[in-house]
Amino acid sequence: MEKLVEQFSVGLFFWHTLLFLGLMFLLRKFAWKPILNSVTEREESIREALNSAEKAKAELVALESKNDELLKEARLERDAMLKAARETREKIVSEAKGLAKTEGDKMIAQAREAIENEKAAALEELKSQVSSLAIQVAEKVLRKELGDAKRQNELVSTLTEEINFN
């Protein structure tokens, strides 16, 4: 201890204190302040970036769920539209079918009626032609066999009465 006190150099103490304080004030102005400021600034910017990233992530999640909802809605709407379309189609088809059937029935009935009419007309004509043919035949026969027209007519009418066309 005594040796330490004896060795103590006031000059070194003086210079060291002076130089150390000088160094400290210079460093404070030119190094520590700018360094600590930059470091703090960077830390803050990192924190901010992290926060905004977190926020963006949350937004993305919200957006996604919104998208999902929209998609779901769209799907429902589509389904409803498809269903309605199917119904409409079925209705139209069944209506058309009904209409076509009645129309067809009607046409068939008409055709049938026409056929009947034609058939009746044809029969009538056939009847008249056959009768005229028969008359002509009978006339020719009778002309030869019967000279008398009055007798002939009586004979014809009895004959035609007898002939049944069924």
Place this chain on the structure above:
Amino acid sequence: MQLKKSIFALVVSLLFIQSASFASSSEEGNPGTDLKAEIKQDIQHHLMDAHDFHLFSDKETGAHYGFPLPVILWDNGLQVFMSSKFHHGESVAEVNGNYYVVNHGKIYKTDESGTLEFDESHHALNEKPFDFSITKNVFSIIVISLFIFWIFSSMAKSYKNDLAPTGAAKFLEPLVIFVRDEIARPNIGEKHYRKYMSYLLTVFFFIWIVNLFGLTPLGINITGNIAVTFALAILTFIITQATAKGEYWKHIFWMPGVPVPMKFVLAPIELLGVFIKPFALMIRLFANISAGHIVLMSLIGLLFVFNNWFARGAFLGLTFFLSMIELLVAFLQAYIFTMLTALYFGSAVAEHEEHH
């Protein structure tokens, strides 16, 4: 990896160059008491400050290698001359009719023939002028301070272009943040730590870098000098007292939460503690660094005392190992000094709401 390599190179060069200085001084010496005394003297000489920057010398031819430094004395006016006038302590320097001589690193006033009077314990009794010389330590502090300033101001500049650390900042920034987040913040508290940052950072990097320079073959021993550690401790002391809040003084003179008679007992103890704390700071740093230097130099000295290759190899290995330990100590002592300083600052500004 780069850093590890350069530290390794540094330590190896330290070993070889310091060894070389011993080798040159002990070539002719017959191994024995002469050599041991010489090594002891060399170590003593190394631990002390010097008036010239001495790198190594050849005792056979008496040649010294190094350079002189200015001597500034206050002796009836300012006396300034170069230390080369002392011829490495071997002759009397004459300046403006005054005669000075160096004895054990101190400058004494003397007469033309350099007479010194001694008391019974070999202390010189001559008058000592006030010595404000730029000694080896002062010179080293100037150079190292310039180095520190250059490093950190360029680090600060590197942030102007890019907020991400580049170059030296990559290595130093974690240390700056370490001082802020591991030393200042937890010990002083979020509210007050900012105003102490300049001192804490400067003291940390100053002690650490000076300690590292002390391990180079330049043979400088700044933090192992009591005047330097005293100056650092006194700054801590002054800053603590100057920034102390009422709570701090209350805890010293009128300790809350204890019975009144205890308050009277505690007051002198606490008051003593105020002075013991920086005193311990001063002694701790001084003792650790000088001890490291003494041990390393003694081990290197032992390489020359033993005339046996096995022992020399073993001591070389031990020296290398201890140099590694000293690198750790260099950092550790800087950390401890800064840490305790922060702790004292913390007690000065503490608000003690949570206790009592």
